[in-house]
Amino acid sequence: MKNTTTRLLLIEDDPSVATRINDALAASGRDTHGSFHLVWAPTLDGALRQLAGNTEPLESPAPLEPLIDAADGTIGDLPYSAILLGLTHTDHCDIEAFDRITAAAPELPVLLLGDADDPVLERQALRRGAQAYLPRTLLRNGNLGNASWLFHTLHNAIERKLLIRSLKQTEAELQTERQRFHAVLASASDGIIALDAEGRITHMNAVAEKLSGWPLHEALDRPLADIYRTIDGKTRQPVESTLDRMLRENRSSGFGTSAILLHRDNGEFSIEDALTQFRDPAGQTTGSLLVFRDVGDTQGMAMKMAYLAQHDALTGLPNRSLMHDRLAQAVTLAGRYSRKAALLYMDVDRFKNINDSLGHPIGDKLLQVIADRLLTCVRYSDTVSRQGGDEFVILLTEIEQSHDAAICAEKILNALSRPIAIDSHQIYITSSIGISLYPDDGKDTEALIRSADLAMYHAKAGGRANFQFFRQTMNERLVQRQSLEDTLRNALKKRQFILHYQPKIDLENGAITGAEALVRWNHPERGLISPALFVPVAEECGLMQQIGQWVLREACRQMQNWQNAGLDVGRVAVNISTPEFRSRNFVNDVRDALAETGMAAEYLEIELKEAALMADLEHAQSRLSELKELGVNIAIDDFGTGHSSLRQLKRFPIDSLKIDRSFVQCMTKDPADAAIVSAVISMGKSLNYRVVAEGVETREQHLFLQANLCDESQGHHFSRPLNAEGFTALMTRNPSHSAELH
Numbered sequence: 078m079k080n081t082t083t084r085l086l087l088i089e090d091d092p093s094v095a096t097r098i099n100d101a102l103a104a105s106g107r108d109t110h111g112s113f114h115l116v117w118a119p120t121l122d123g124a125l126r127q128l129a130g131n132t133e134p135l136e137s138p139a140p141l142e143p144l145i146d147a148a149d150g151t152i153g154d155l156p157y158s159a160i161l162l163g164l165t166h167t168d169h170c171d172i173e174a175f176d177r178i179t180a181a182a183p184e185l186p187v188l189l190l191g192d193a194d195d196p197v198l199e200r201q202a203l204r205r206g207a208q209a210y211l212p213r214t215l216l217r218n219g220n221l222g223n224a225s226w227l228f229h230t231l232h233n234a235i236e237r238k239l240l241i242r243s244l245k246q247t248e249a250e251l252q253t254e255r256q257r258f259h260a261v262l263a264s265a266s267d268g269i270i271a272l273d274a275e276g277r278i279t280h281m282n283a284v285a286e287k288l289s290g291w292p293l294h295e296a297l298d299r300p301l302a303d304i305y306r307t308i309d310g311k312t313r314q315p316v317e318s319t320l321d322r323m324l325r326e327n328r329s330s331g332f333g334t335s336a337i338l339l340h341r342d343n344g345e346f347s348i349e350d351a352l353t354q355f356r357d358p359a360g361q362t363t364g365s366l367l368v369f370r371d372v373g374d375t376q377g378m379a380m381k382m383a384y385l386a387q388h389d390a391l392t393g394l395p396n397r398s399l400m401h402d403r404l405a406q407a408v409t410l411a412g413r414y415s416r417k418a419a420l421l422y423m424d425v426d427r428f429k430n431i432n433d434s435l436g437h438p439i440g441d442k443l444l445q446v447i448a449d450r451l452l453t454c455v456r457y458s459d460t461v462s463r464q465g466g467d468e469f470v471i472l473l474t475e476i477e478q479s480h481d482a483a484i485c486a487e488k489i490l491n492a493l494s495r496p497i498a499i500d501s502h503q504i505y506i507t508s509s510i511g512i513s514l515y516p517d518d519g520k521d522t523e524a525l526i527r528s529a530d531l532a533m534y535h536a537k538a539g540g541r542a543n544f545q546f547f548r549q550t551m552n553e554r555l556v557q558r559q560s561l562e563d564t565l566r567n568a569l570k571k572r573q574f575i576l577h578y579q580p581k582i583d584l585e586n587g588a589i590t591g592a593e594a595l596v597r598w599n600h601p602e603r604g605l606i607s608p609a610l611f612v613p614v615a616e617e618c619g620l621m622q623q624i625g626q627w628v629l630r631e632a633c634r635q636m637q638n639w640q641n642a643g644l645d646v647g648r649v650a651v652n653i654s655t656p657e658f659r660s661r662n663f664v665n666d667v668r669d670a671l672a673e674t675g676m677a678a679e680y681l682e683i684e685l686k687e688a689a690l691m692a693d694l695e696h697a698q699s700r701l702s703e704l705k706e707l708g709v710n711i712a713i714d715d716f717g718t719g720h721s722s723l724r725q726l727k728r729f730p731i732d733s734l735k736i737d738r739s740f741v742q743c744m745t746k747d748p749a750d751a752a753i754v755s756a757v758i759s760m761g762k763s764l765n766y767r768v769v770a771e772g773v774e775t776r777e778q779h780l781f782l783q784a785n786l787c788d789e790s791q792g793h794h795f796s797r798p799l800n801a802e803g804f805t806a807l808m809t810r811n812p813s814h815s816a817e818l819h
């Protein structure tokens with residue numbers, strides 16, 4: 078109200094009263110509260126019309142004419158701040174007038190002008206909300222002077238009304254907030270309990286009702302501890318409530334350690350809770366809000382995810398990561414208590430062949446059966462894990478001596494050697510196991526795994542289906558192998574490889590039908606090194622592809638030279654290792670080698686081992702077809718040592734079969750081998766393959782093959798592999814190209 082003009086509407090039929098009030102207000106002028114401006118309405122109806130927004134001129138008897146604001150006689154659009162209502166009028170009477178005015182202007186404070194001798198009327202009006210009661214007699218007769226009491230009474234009435242209005246507004250806003258708060262609580266998915274400063278319940282939402290089992294109306298005003306009873310999930314002992322803890326520590330808490338909330342009717346929920354305290358400006362707690370949630374599902378999910386991260390999805394066994402943890406634990410404990418532990422690294426022999434030939438779904442089922450059988454071979458305290466593929470690692474923690482590990486390995490070999498029936502298949506497998514012992518073969522997890530893995534490779538190399546303990550010499554061999562790998566790379570760079578050629582002869586007429594190119598490493602100090610020593614290493618370290626590319630070009634180049642020199646060598650055969658054959662660029666490499674050397678494809682023969690074909694039948698079939706389209710001949714090398722059958726080979730476009738020399742060399746001594754050789758010859762011929770016997774060393778073997786109508790032979794009996802000059806000399810010495818067989 079400071080320095081403002083406040084408009085008052087005076088409803089009074091006595092002009093003298095009106096004039097006196099006006100004078101008194103004018104005399105009081107302006108003070109710190111500002112000034113009053115009186116508008117006089119002699120009749121109630123006129124005043125009501127004004128309040129309804131009708132701006133027609135008020136009746137204005139002479140003395141108050143100036144109180145009407147505007148020149149046009151309207152009172153303008155300034156709002157009134159208060160109404161002075163004379164209660165005894167000619168056009169209205171008593172309390173009814175007050176009611177009509179407050180109905181027309183409910184926001185405005187109304188002060189009554191009444192007769193001093195009518196206390197009933199005064200009480201009635203005050204009870205109905207009038208702000209003050211001014212005795213008219215005083216106004217009529219008394220000397221108002223500067224009438225500061227009137228001024229202050231008016232001012233207080235207006236202030237009071239404003240205060241009430243703002244209180245009502247605040248109350249309405251609070252009401253809205255409360256409704257919003259309750260709506261939020263009702264829709265929250267967490268349980269929420271509101272508490273007063275003493276920790277008594279003032280509200281709880283439906284989720285809190287459900288989790289605690291307490292309906293709100295029963296929980297109201299009870300201490301939180303009655304409704305919210307929690308125990309420790311592991312010990313099942315009561316835990317200090319979050320509220321108590323927070324009050325003790327005088328702070329709020331975030332969602333923390335989980336506990337079990339006991340439902341009123343004996344059920345229970347795994348929960349997490351958080352508490353927020355409210356404080357007044359002085360820092361005193363005025364209440365708090367407890368929020369809690371059922372984490373049963375979340376925990377279940379978290380446990381499931383933790384399980385999946387540590388277990389193999391196919392077999393359910395611990396995976397590599399969990400095995401590392403267990404092994405680390407076992408190593409620590411065994412170190413502390415001077416105990417032993419053993420690690421068995423197991424791999425299924427030729428699993429890839431089974432997987433490729435029977436299909437992955439059967440391969441998967443097979444791994445599951447293997448996992449089950451492994452579990453039957455160990456104690457509860459041991460760990461069987463799957464490392465990936467067909468590799469399993471078994472940790473034995475309770476062993477006294479290495480012999481215990483050997484017994485377990487035996488048990489595993491036996492368990493896995495029993496036939497496994499999957500769908501309509503009866504599968505026979507063998508496995509190879511490497512064993513390392515703590516602390517002898519490694520002091521940490523890495524060393525133990527490495528040692529067991531190396532021992533397993535030796536078990537495989539030793540003929541599979543057996544187990545081997547790790548020996549230090551295996552490590553030495555590993556080091557030697559590493560250095561061999563390095564020198565092989567160097568040899569390739571320095572072009573230290575050469576080719577030898579071994580003739581093949583026609584068993585019917587003795588003519589040379591071709592030459593097999595055989596690589597040698599011409600080591601500057603060690604002389605010629607056999608491919609049997611370095612080809613497997615080169616295959617493993619990925620060098621065989623590069624060496625093979627060189628062999629292919631060199632063989633074609635040499636053949637082209639012989640042809641250019643007028644020597645008819647027939648075909649040159651080149652050995653192709655499995656990684657070479659599988660490499661994406663293999664067919665292109667062959668095409669390029671032919672193009673670069675100018676040799677016709679019909680003079681080239683590719684020798685492939687059975688394993689290279691059996692590993693991936695579909696892929697092998699399409700690759701062989703591409704080679705056939707080029708015009709290249711295809712031979713199956715070392716036939717009889719792999720797992721293929723003639724029926725499987727029938728699907729490949731093959732030209733010849735080479736019977737492995739192990740059969741050839743024994744066929745004249747062992748009737749079984751003789752039977753195998755003659756059967757392979759006759760079956761091969763019936764499928765229109767040329768059949769070649771390799772490793773023929775004696776005349777006896779030569780004659781046996783001739784008698785069994787084998788097509789060709791190759792071996793020391795006719796000639797050892799020769800270098801290019803030696804082979805040229807052989808061909809030149811024998812211009813008819815027929816072999817002089819003794």
Ligand SMILES: Nc1nc2c(ncn2[C@@H]2O[C@@H]3COP(=O)(O)O[C@H]4[C@@H](O)[C@H](n5cnc6c(=O)[nH]c(N)nc65)O[C@@H]4COP(=O)(O)O[C@H]3[C@H]2O)c(=O)[nH]1
Nearest residue numbers: 595596607608609612628652653654772773774792793794
């Ligand atoms: N005991 C005996 N052995 C005989 C007789 N006649 C020939 N041999 C040997 O038998 C092996 C025949 O080659 P393979 O079976 O393909 O077996 C080959 C082949 O698998 C591989 N190899 C040789 N050269 C290459 C090549 O250029 N590339 C690839 N990928 N492998 C090759 O190395 C293996 C061994 O080759 P080599 O040491 O040259 O050994 C050759 C040869 O010298 C015999 O009458 N008695």
